[in-house]
Amino acid sequence: MLFIAGLVSQPIDAAFAGGTAATASPTASAELDHAQQLLRDGKYAEAYDLLSPMAEARRGDPAFDYVLGRAALGAGHAEQAKELFQASLAAQPDSPRAHLALGRAYYALGRYAEAKIEFETVLRFDNLPPDLLSQVRIYNDAATQSVEGGRRLTSFGYAETGIGVYDVHDTIGTQTFGGSDRKDTFYNLRVGGGLNYELDNGYALSGTLDYRFRYFDNNDSRDNSDLRWNMAGSRSFGDNNLAVGFRGRVSYRGNGNYRNDAGIYGDYSHRLDAANQLSFELLYSRRWFPGEPVVTWTRTTAQGTAGWIHSFMDGRASLTVDGRFGRYVSTTLPDGNSDLYGASATLDFAFTDTVDWGIYYWWEHNAYDMEALHFHPEALDGVILAQRNDNLHEAGTYLTWEFAPTWSLRPSILWLHDKSNADIGFNYSSTEIFVNVRKSF
Template sequence: MHGLTSTRTVSRDRPRSKWSVALMLLITGLALQPIHTAFASASAPLTGSASGTDLSQARQLLHEGKYAEAYDLLSPVADANRDDVAFDYVFGRAALGAGHAEQARELFQASLAAQPDSPPAHLALGRAYYALGRYAEAKIEFETVLHFDNLPPDLLSQVRIYNEVARQSVEEERRLTAFGYAETGIGVYDVHDTIGTQTFGGSDRKDTFYNLRVGGGLNYALDDGYALSGTLDYRFRYFDNNDSRDNADLRWNMAGSRSFGDNNLSAGFRGRVSYRGNGNYRNDAGIYADYLHRLDAANQLSFELLYSRRWYPGEPVVTWTRTTAQGTAGWIHSFMDGRASLNVDGRFGRYVSTTLPDGNSDLYGASATLDFAFTDTVDWGIYYWWEHNAYDQEALHFHPEALDGVILAQRNDNLHEAGTYLTWEFAPSWSLRPSILWLHDKSNADIGFNYSSTEIFVNVRKSF
């Protein structure tokens, strides 16, 4: 230690040459340059990139609903912050609120490219599609995060519900989001002249009915893309004809879900309680799992597994109880720049543990819906649903083509349902929906399994 100290003392006392002094000054200047640059950047006005303070200020402006001011604040530094995840998302929200929906779409897509598991960015991108009038693409994007049961059949109403829930989540930063509705209307129920209706109740019966429907849904966002959701949907129908029983139906659903990338996986319980007249009810309850995968902006695949039970509590003679195991695969395609959608699916399964003399049954079927949003307030659609039931036990049945004939046969049913609707939003949150529904059940077994009817009705709906 002593020797080292002496050396330093001797060195410090040694006179420096002009070259050594110059070298020391050069090294000192290079060392201080980063500090000088950082200090100059901190003290100079923002010209090339967004500082944390300005991004926080922009978020505060968004929270206050001052989208144009936030947009003006961030626009000068947009190019310098290209591909910055946080900046793209905040600037996208400002652009959307300021009326620049196409720019917002590009910003949200850039944000998701770097952070695909962000539910807020998916919801915000859905809102950008919605603002552009690309409703089918908006629905596909929304359903990477949200998925509700018992929605109206038309694309326009569905996407308005999703957009409102997304607005609450993104703009109001609410974990608990909700929607609600109430509708009422009048219609005519026309039972067609078939051999079944001739035997049970007379032919070509027409009844006027009045209906009421109320319901809604909740979604609670957890961390890491998890969420809890639930819906309730109550329907009531009153008939003018005293010979016709009134109908009441309560449908419910509760589920947990996980959003990841372009996918949504959910599992939960769903069911319904239906009033069947004379104090009798029919109950359905089951467990299900859904998987949705967004292929691209215009295409989505869906898969569902369902296991459910139907029973009739309180009836003296139970003849229709059954357990269902069913799988469904579907595809949604957006076209006409998102103004139209085609939804097709196929399903297969089996009815087991039935109390029918026909035994258990295989089932398979398909359905399709074609929907057009002609304007921002007018939507029209048409749909078809079909299912085939093939039972595995031979039983005695009244021949469906002859009232006095009895046959020994394995029962086979073909169930058909088709309809069309028009939705017109005549005022904000108010819509008028005329609809036509046609039912046709055809069986090789008892005449009571053959049935056909048409319903024509008009409903007024208020959304909350």
């Protein structure tokens, strides 16, 4: 364990090394070194008392402001720590540790949405829970490992399970293929986690794994499993972060068949100010079905997405919106290739430090470019020659309650509605109601 700790640790304030030697007196430098040793020993109040008398004389020194900010945060002076970290970043904006420290100050102040925006100038984690509180706790834990533990390698992990009801609505599609409205009880299992390795000069490597399994009581319903993965390299610079990586998933489709997705992406985020962040992503991916299932819907996707996160209510709430446009090409569908465009929005409120509620909506339109024969969805015995157009809708709401440290309960509702002018099989609607309990590591 000591050997591993040596591999993943580095001097706590290496980002500021040499920043004060030319301007500070030997006595002042010695006191700063002593304060850093006190921080390593967890003696924040002593470090704060040591450095506070020098604060006015050392104003504008990024290393001093950073170390005093850490002492102030550990001693319970979060507002002062926020101001000190902001001053440190104004003089040295490319310091990942100072960005993470500022995010921790926002977190201590309960300004969770602003903390998330700040953390995401450095950290890149996929497959996070939907709620703001859980996301920012994961980021804050990783930031604490980096800033206070001096670790290059930071991590998070989780396991959750629950029970729910899957209700397929009585539509033209279910009338044909299912016969009637159908309800199934199911059980959830989800495990996963992520790693981030801090390199020099703002570079980092990251990766996540997320495995999901669902078991249905009804023998006529297939059990689902889904493995999602992501790995990326990123660089933070100022209020910006640029990442390039690979992501994908392997999904079980029943009867021994699987669906694979894999692609390359580039993602750029820019923090406009404490309350606003813009993001842009380009994705090129391929979907294929190994083996020879009865139905194959292979395709290649090229897609661009632009998003905006806005913090309000003093950082207790966030609004996330995005729009996307792209094209499905090289498909095996008789309908040909397809343009796609869509949008999504999430509104999240952290009512207390342990209770969070959110609501979201996702929509996508697919417009195919070839005419084909289809069963008309409004008439079971009708056949039309048409270009297929689909509208896919997904909406939901959740409530997250942290009832004990690292433990949370999340009841959720998910509504799906797919509408097409083509075959009845493309028209579908369902509701899921479920409750999960989650353990974070």
